[in-house]
Amino acid sequence: MVNLIIDGKKITANKDTMILEAARAAGIDIPTLCAHESVSRSGACRLCVVEVKKGNRTKIVTSCLYPVEEGIAVETKNERVLNVRRLVLELLLARNPKSEVIADLAKKLGVAPQPRFIPDTDKGKCILCRSCVRVCEEVVGVSAIGLSCRGSQKTVGPPYNEDSAVCIGCGACAFICPTGHIEMETTEDKRKIWGRTFKMKACDVCGRYFAPEDQLKYISKITGVPLKELAICMDCR
């Protein structure tokens, strides 16, 4: 067990626990956009920054990636931390002016749009947190989407923005996206995502369309369960 102080509170946490989890377990709220329990962490959004004091030295770290250490003192809301968080939110408000999630978070933390930043019109709601890319690679295992280009030109999508041959239409990316950037439209027997239309499978028992056929084929392939055994929806199993 490791002893540390967060915002003046004495806290004991398991070794290898990240500061973020240790703080949350102690009822201290740290905002995040890109830390999701299902995927590995990238430290991209920088909202979860905190200040760590170790001996006489202080530094700003991302709490989602920094494991607890014996004797450190963590500040989650001091001026230096809030300055980074405010900047990040001002930058995101300008990048993704249409994102309700960012607008709500900014409002909650008392951050207003910076009038000197001209809002972007071409970035949608994507903050490039890469949760979608990670879930597709780490959980689904198909890596249908990735990041292309560099810097502010960076975008997320299938290679060359063409129809992905490996996408199974599962929608995990749309589910994990913190801002709702990824659009997925499901209408009865069809699902549209990343420009491709997938045929949905109707449940052999109740007839409800419940999953893309490509997804079921993929599950059958990697688990060895015959496809016909996967033809029944979750409710009817």
Add this chain to the structure above:
Amino acid sequence: MKKISTIDDLKKAGEKGLKSLFPDGVKIVVGMATSGIASGADKVYTALDEEIKKRKLSYILAKTGSMGMDFIEPLVDVIEKDKPRLSYGKMTPAKVPQLIDQIIKGNVDKIRPLYRIDEEDVIITGEVKHYLVGALPEYLKDVPKISELPFYKKQVKIVTRNCGIIDPENIEEYIARGGYFALQKALRTMSSDAIIEDVIKSGLRGRGGGGFPAGKKWQSCRNAPGDIKYVICNGDEGDPGAYMDRSVMEGDPHSVIEGMIIGAYAIGAQEGFIYVRNEYPLAVANLTKAIEEARSLGLLGKNIFGANFNFDIKISKGAGAFVCGESTALMASLEGKAGEPRAKYIHTVEHGLWDRPSNLNNVETWVNVPVIITRGGKWFSEIGVPHSTGTKVFSLVGKINNIGLVEVPMGIPLKDIIYDIGGGIPGGKAFKAVQTGGPSGGAIPAAMMNLPVDFDSLWEAGSMMGSGGMIVMDEKTCMVDLARYFIEFLVSESCGKCIPCREGVRRMNDILHDICAGKGKEGDVELLELMAKGIKDGSLCALGGSAPNPVLSTIKYFRQEYDAHIQKKCCPAGVCRALIRYEINAKKCTGCGVCAKKCPTECISGEKKKAHKINQKKCIKCGVCMESCKFEAITVE
């Protein structure tokens, strides 16, 4: 060639190398580093080759790297038995026949040598090797010694010890200058702990920019658990205006290799990688050849020098991303992934390349190692100043007379580099500032010319050592425009992973563009400072963490220029096009019409021999008129 496995083998190879360096006949050596080739050294080489063949002379023609005197390339050295080595600058194919005539006749009447080298200190062994034997020939009395040249006087050549002297493709010449003796000493007589201790004692700090003590890093990597470890050489030099590492990789590739083998032995690594950018084709070629040669001689591979130690090196070519100079991004790139950094809370010495303990050092750091091993850590620690030991190579560029590579002891005052070595500012203009540390560093104003050039002093001044770029600016440089230039560079080089760097630096760039375009607003400077703080604190890696430095340092030392742009809508240096206008002084204008002819938009008119006028509406402010006017009649306001 016979494999080298004992000290006697090494000595024999060295003797051959000495014969090549000090030949019996005449040897002509052309500086063929990229800086030389860019100035036409390849054409000079071809001309020399043809002339020698035409006259059926038995001269030896060879290539070498760069001596650092880029302002006077192409350089050609002439070596004759028992005579001083003579260096000729600004050589052209047309001068070649005359040069050959001079060698035959034994004079220096038509083409004057820049300097002569009578003897050479071999830094690694402490020996002195003599070119001149006996009395100095009368006709060379007026040729200055190299040590008398202001450009060389204050330099100490440790890292660039062989550049411009040896043929980088000739391993025997490298050995003749003490090369691979450090490796033999380390492998046969020293324990890995003793090597690491010596490197710690030397005080050597990482030359890539961070300045982390190299010995301590080695120790951490050695102590990290794991059977498979790696050493990596960072040759991804990407700062605008910096080319120290390129010059060393091109001119002395074996010194990099030797340093890495010693490091690998000390750390316990079996494999090494040199990550070098593909824009450095000559460095890649010379390193490749050097590795092959070292391998064929048994200096790389299995049981090196008969020791129970196997090690080999691979070259990995980078695609030229600035961010790949960051250690974790470099390792990601080596693994074949996109060059993006990761948080370094878990150090690369424990979990680096392919999650194995990995020790990464910059080219210059590795090259210091053989010297430390042969001369001892204590000897090295006495060069420079206490917390910044040894020397540092800088590429001195910009508005300076002597453009080139210079190697100086740490702690040397900035003014010595600018005025004594650099020869001051061209055109009689005033020295304004110098940017050290490239885009991650800051501008140091002329008022701080006495600043000692070492890691800590530069840091305290708001800049950094960086990898060694030193860009000199004169009074005609606009500091806001300079900050905009570096920030724009960083916008295009940000990997885009974290928000403060990707979005924040881009927004800083927008504001700086506005200020330069006369659209700056009251409060912009304060906003830039606040953003800079957030970006420095909040970025994932050092690229973002240091990105605001050019802005912060120019605000700190040249605030009045920002205010002039924002409040008075004027650019005091006369650079920012939106804020300047060119005018013709009617009293000085002779009506020669040259400016009108040169103007690309034909906006200058006037009668012959009468004062001309500029149509401001059509003027694009390119400045061609001012450059072409011989009477200084055109001014910029």
